[in-house]
Amino acid sequence: MTRTATRAAATTAWCGAVALVAVSVVWGRAYQRAVPEAFLGAAPLVGRSFRDGWDWRVGWGLVGAVVLATIVVGSVGRGWWWRTRLSGVIAGSSAGSGGFAVLLALTDGRDGVLHGAVDPTEYLANLASAPPAAEFVRTFVGRIDDYSVHVRGHPPGFVLVLKALDGVGLGGVWPAALLSVAATIATTAAVLVTLWATVDASWVRRVAPMLIVAPYLLWMVTSADAVYAAVGAWGVVAVALGVRATGWRALAAGGIAGLALGGLLFLTYGGATFLLLPVTLAVAARRRSTPGSGRTVVAALIVGAAVTAAFAVAGFWWFAGAAETRLQYWAGTAQFRTWTYFAVANLAVALIALGPATFGGLLRLRDRRVWVLVGGALMAMAAAHLSQYSRGEVERIWLLFYPWIAVAGGALMGASTRARAAVWVGVQAVGTIVLQAALVSKW
Numbered sequence: 001m002t003r004t005a006t007r008a009a010a011t012t013a014w015c016g017a018v019a020l021v022a023v024s025v026v027w028g029r030a031y032q033r034a035v036p037e038a039f040l041g042a043a044p045l046v047g048r049s050f051r052d053g054w055d056w057r058v059g060w061g062l063v064g065a066v067v068l069a070t071i072v073v074g075s076v077g078r079g080w081w082w083r084t085r086l087s088g089v090i091a092g093s094s095a096g097s098g099g100f101a102v103l104l105a106l107t108d109g110r111d112g113v114l115h116g117a118v119d120p121t122e123y124l125a126n127l128a129s130a131p132p133a134a135e136f137v138r139t140f141v142g143r144i145d146d147y148s149v150h151v152r153g154h155p156p157g158f159v160l161v162l163k164a165l166d167g168v169g170l171g172g173v174w175p176a177a178l179l180s181v182a183a184t185i186a187t188t189a190a191v192l193v194t195l196w197a198t199v200d201a202s203w204v205r206r207v208a209p210m211l212i213v214a215p216y217l218l219w220m221v222t223s224a225d226a227v228y229a230a231v232g233a234w235g236v237v238a239v240a241l242g243v244r245a246t247g248w249r250a251l252a253a254g255g256i257a258g259l260a261l262g263g264l265l266f267l268t269y270g271g272a273t274f275l276l277l278p279v280t281l282a283v284a285a286r287r288r289s290t291p292g293s294g295r296t297v298v299a300a301l302i303v304g305a306a307v308t309a310a311f312a313v314a315g316f317w318w319f320a321g322a323a324e325t326r327l328q329y330w331a332g333t334a335q336f337r338t339w340t341y342f343a344v345a346n347l348a349v350a351l352i353a354l355g356p357a358t359f360g361g362l363l364r365l366r367d368r369r370v371w372v373l374v375g376g377a378l379m380a381m382a383a384a385h386l387s388q389y390s391r392g393e394v395e396r397i398w399l400l401f402y403p404w405i406a407v408a409g410g411a412l413m414g415a416s417t418r419a420r421a422a423v424w425v426g427v428q429a430v431g432t433i434v435l436q437a438a439l440v441s442k443w
Helices: 003-033 059-079 087-106 110-118 131-139 156-166 173-198 201-212 217-221 225-242 248-265 276-287 294-312 317-332 338-363 368-386 394-400 402-412 417-440
Strands: none
Touching: 003 110, 003 217, 003 417, 059 201, 087 217, 087 225, 087 338, 110 173, 131 156, 131 317, 156 173, 156 225, 156 338, 173 201, 173 225, 173 368, 201 248, 201 402, 201 417, 217 338, 217 394, 217 402, 217 417, 225 248, 225 276, 225 294, 225 317, 225 394, 225 402, 248 294, 276 294, 276 368, 294 317, 294 368, 338 368, 338 394, 338 402, 338 417, 368 394, 394 402, 402 417
C-alpha cells in the first residue's frame, strides 16, 4: 500500500472505532430506558447504579493517579525505560500498574477497593453458607441455586481459593481485595516476561509504560477476574519459557503451564477460550522448530488433564457445570439483553477498556512475533464474543484478554521518538483518569 492509502485506511479505522462507541452509547441509553431489567446504567458499560452509573467526582486517589501518570509520562520523555536494566523495567511497570489501579479505585475511598469483595452478589458472601470444600465441589451443580450470582456464573475454583485463605487465617474482606491487587501486579509482570521470552527486550521496554496506565486497570483490583487474568498469564509464561528450553526444563515448564491453564478452567469458563492464546504460541513455536515445543505441549496436556480428572473425581464435571451455568445465565439478566445490541456494545466496551493507544498500535503493528501474542488474544476474545456467553459486563469478563492486546500499544513507542511516545502514554493516561472520574462502576 502507498503511504496515502495507508493513511486513508487508518483514518477510516479511527472513524469506525469512534462511530462504534458513539452508536453503542446512544443506542444503549435508549435501550436501558426501554429495558431497565438489562441493568446497564452507563451503557455500554455497567454502572453501580443501574439507572445512572455516571457521577463526576474527584478524590485524593484520583489526584494520586494523576501524579503517578505524570511521572510515567515524564519518564518516557526522558528515556528512563530504555536506559534502566530490564529487571527494573519489569518491576517498575508491574508495581506501577498495581499502584495506578489502586489509586484509581481509591477515588471512592476504601469502598472503591473493597466493594468488589463485600458486595452480596460476589464470592465472599458465600463462605458462611457454603459447605466444606469436598462437599462444596461434589454438590456444586446440584446446589447452584443456593449461591450468589457470581458463584453461579463460574466453576467452584475461586470459592475454594477463598476457603483456603480463610483456613490459614487470611479470611475476610481485605485479604480478598489484596489478592486482586497482587494479581494485577502479577499479570503485568507475566505479559512482559512473555514478551522477553518470545520477542525481545526492546519490546518489553516499549510496552512497559503503556501497561501502567491502561484503562482496563479500572476493573482489575475490584474484581476476582484479575486473579483469573494472572493465573492465565503465568500459564502463558510457562509455555513461552518451555518452548525455548530443552530436556527436563521444557517438561517442568509444560507441567506448570498445564497446572495454571488447567486450574484456570475451574476458575472461569472463559478460560476455555483463553486457551487459544497459549495454543497460538505453541503452534508458532512448533513451526519454528523450537527445541522444547513438543515436550512443553505434552507435559501441559498431561497435567491439564490431571487437573480436570481430579475435579471429576471430586464430583465436579466441567461440562456439566458449564451447561448448568448457561441455563442460569439465560434465566437471569441475559434474557433481557438482546444480542443485536451487545454484538456492537461488547466491541465498544473493548475499545474503551483498551484505550486509544492500543487501537493506534494495532493499526501500526507489523512485527510478526508480537502478532502471535496479540493475534492469539484477539482470537480468544472473538471466540468469547461469538459464544454469546457474555452479553455485557465485558469490561470485567474480558480482563483475561486485554493485557495481551494492549501489547500492541508498543508499536507507537520507541527510543528514537520519545516525545511522541510520551504523548501517546499521556493520551492513554488521561483517558483512563477521565473515565474513572466519570464512571461509578459496578465493580
